[in-house]
Each structure stands twice: as C-alpha cells, then as structure tokens.
C-alpha cells in the first residue's frame with residue numbers, strides 16, 4: 001500500500017503542479033489580485049489539479065515506452081496499475097472541472113480548452129514534430145491568462161504569457177534533443193528527429209531571442225518597477241547561456257534553463273510588488 005500511495009503522488013509530479021499553480025497566482029497578482037483573492041485561490045488549485053491529471057494520463061498512455069526508458073515510473077514498476085492510473089487521472093480531471101465551474105466565464109473557457117489539450121496531448125500532439133512542444137508552451141503560457149481571467153483582467157498579463165510560452169518551447173526542444181535516442185527507438189517523430197538536432201536547437205535559439213527582446217516590455221509599459229530589469233536580465237542571461245550550452249550538453253542545459261525560468265518568475269513578482277507598495 002505504501003508504494004501505491006507514493007506512486008499516485010509521483011503520477012501527479014507535484015513539483016510541476018506547484019510550479020504551474022504559482023504561475024497562475026503570479027498572473028492574478030500582476031493583473032490585480034486585490035480584486036478577487038477567492039477566485040485566485042480556486043484558479044491556482046484548478047491549475048495544480050489539471051497538471052496532476054495531465055501528467056497521470058500521460059504516464060498511462062506512455063506506460064509501454066516508459067517500461068523501456070523509465071522503468072522507475074509508478075506504472076512500469078508496478079506501484080500503480082494502468083487502470084488505477086487512469087481512474088486517478090479521471091478523478092483529478094473531474095475535480096478540476098468542478099472547481100473551474102466556480103470561476104468567471106473566460107476562466108471556464110480557458111480551463112475547458114486546457115483540459116481537452118491535456119487529455120489529447122500524448123495521443124494526438126506529442127508524436128507530431130513540434131506540435132507537442134507548441135501545445136505544452138501554450139499550456140504554460142495560459143496559466144498567466146488563467147490567473148488574470150480569475151480577477152477579470154486577462155489582457156494585463158498577455159506579455160507574461162508570451163514570455164512563458166516562448167521559453168517553455170525552448171526548453172521542450174532542448175529536452176527533445178536530450179531524449180532523441182530513446183524517442184527514435186520508440187518511433188516518435190519529435191522536432192529534432194524530423195529536422196535535425198542542430199536545426200531544432202537553432203529554432204529554439206531564435207524563439208529565445210524573441211523572448212529576451214520582449215522581456216523588457218513589462219518595465220517599459222510601467223507594469224513592473226526597475227528591480228524587474230535586474231531580475232529579468234539575470235534570468236535572460238541564464239537562459240541564453242543554457243541555450244548556447246544545449247548544442248554540446250542538452251541534459252545540463254535543460255536543467256539550467258529551468259532555473260532561469262524560475263528566476264524570471266521571481267522577477268515578475270518582485271517587479272510588480274515594488275509598483276504596488
């Protein structure tokens with residue numbers, strides 16, 4: 001029983017759930033959390049539960065592949081049965097739907113689109129070159145819009161959504177380069193397999209260049225205070241270095257890149273806080 005409970009928690013990948021919920025909360029905070037603390041809290045829980053549901057159904061559909069490449073995952077190691085994982089995912093999806101119904105109309109629309117995307121990601125989008133990366137990027141970017149919509153001001157965080165989406169695309173491509181051997185063995189057609197590793201990494205570098213060029217905009221529009229520039233410059237530097245590093249060592253680069261995105265999230269919060277105090 002102990003390993004089953006641990007397995008169910010692992011299916012959710014709680015670190016991703018918390019990180020995504022923080023992004024939703026950041027979106028609400030930047031947009032104007034004073035307007036609606038309750039809906040913000042609900043939106044953060046919906047985000048966390050939706051990510052848990054999406055990760056669990058991903059493991060269900062990936063169970064044969066993971067048995068070869070990730071035997072330590074809960075289903076291949078026998079901690080949770082495939083049917084059990086599907087039931088847990090369905091329960092989390094149902095909970096996300098029930099809670100999303102408490103939110104404003106636009107939030108409900110975003111949640112509905114995202115939940116369908118999460119159910120179809122693995123079976124429809126993941127194996128199509130670049131499409132899976134674009135969908136995950138949209139999902140991460142949408143957390144800011146979801147938080148902004150919860151407080152009735154989604155347009156206030158469109159730039160943040162774009163930055164999060166672009167940077168997620170970059171990291172997903174680097175992760176696909178890291179996983180290229182296993183993905184090729186599984187017969188997956190990821191972007192690096194379809195167009196080549198270096199071309200895929202150059203495409204990611206261009207996307208990062210756009211994100212870095214756009215990153216001062218929240219300061220220039222007055223949304224964030226000057227401290228944001230210091231924080232986002234550090235985050236940009238980490239992500240740019242990770243992107244350069246990815247051509248030689250994608251495994252280290254994608255982990256370093258993730259720290260850069262966390263640094264950027266802190267810069268968003270600090271940048272807004274100094275304007276509000």
Ligand SMILES: CC(C)=CCC/C(C)=C/CC/C(C)=C/CC/C(C)=C/COC[C@H](O)COP(=O)(O)O
Nearest residue numbers: 016019020140163164167211212215261262264265
């Ligand atoms: C240029 C600039 C200022 C960019 C903004 C960067 C920003 C705030 C990005 C947000 C990225 C973030 C913190 C995402 C966490 C939420 C999440 C669940 C991401 C999706 O991850 C999917 C990935 O495949 C999971 O893999 P792993 O992390 O290895 O478990």
Ligand SMILES: CC(C)=CCC/C(C)=C/CC/C(C)=C/CC/C(C)=C/COP(=O)(O)OP(=O)(O)O
Nearest residue numbers: 020047050054055058111114136139140143146
């Ligand atoms: C705002 C709302 C309602 C939802 C947002 C949902 C979010 C932010 C999702 C983020 C992306 C995410 C974590 C999706 C889950 C599915 C996924 C991409 C799993 C990873 O799948 P693989 O590509 O198989 O990689 P692994 O090797 O890690 O399994």
Ligand SMILES: [Mg+2]
Nearest residue numbers: 058059062066
């Ligand atoms: Mg998987």
